[in-house]
């Protein structure tokens with residue numbers, strides 16, 4: 644089966660509101676020359692910029708908008724959090740379970756799964772981030788960690804939801820903010836994509852699991868993206884730092900589209 648390719652730019656909390664709006668202008672200009680047939684492209688600004696970025700990109704058919712997280716309940720007395728109905732006018736995508744969110748808020752696998760289920764019910768595609776940290780990698784526990792995260796996630800989803808979610812395998816040690824000394828090889832990430840679909844197949848069968856999109860995140864740039872997207876089981880990438888540079892982001896997108 645053919646899965647569409649995907650590039651998700653995570654802007655984190657790196658830019659001012661003004662800079663986020665300015666990036667949109669550059670992206671619109673740069674992407675005029677890019678033809679996309681097989682690739683979905685998403686940028687994930689900060690919450691306060693969602694409306695402005697969505698407005699800036701509304702006539703642009705090539706770049707969609709995503710949020711960086713969402714709360715797992717529909718509404719309530721939850722000061723400081725943001726609900727699905729508050730992001731839904733602006734986004735079609737949403738990151739969940741990013742390792743920085745997990746670390747800061749103590750988000751559990753169960754809460755990540757609840758967020759993903761809620762987003763699917765609201766027609767927003769969750770991009771669920773998972774992966775091991777440096778100590779777990781060192782202790783040879785990467786497979787166990789990813790298997791557990793996947794089992795909790797799919798335990799909370801329906802078979803139909805598998806085609807409506809994306810898994811971003813993001814080994815925490817490979818994220819640029821963690822100053823990685825090395826990055827995983829393409830075949831290592833491809834092995835994780837096999838594992839991720841195997842866990843999904845264990846619950847819903849291999850036909851459903853084949854529909855599951857799996858992308859890689861961790862210090863992706865235009866110089867290293869090829870080794871990941873050349874692997875047949877990897878459907879795209881999630882660049883953080885590199886997505887803040889519009890030209891570099893465009894080059895990554897062009898490479899992903901060319902490999903699709």
Ligand code: PEP
Pocket residue numbers: 653813817818819820860861862863881882883884885
């Ligand atoms: C991220 O944190 O989602 C990420 C992949 O960042 P970077 O590309 O900068 O490692």
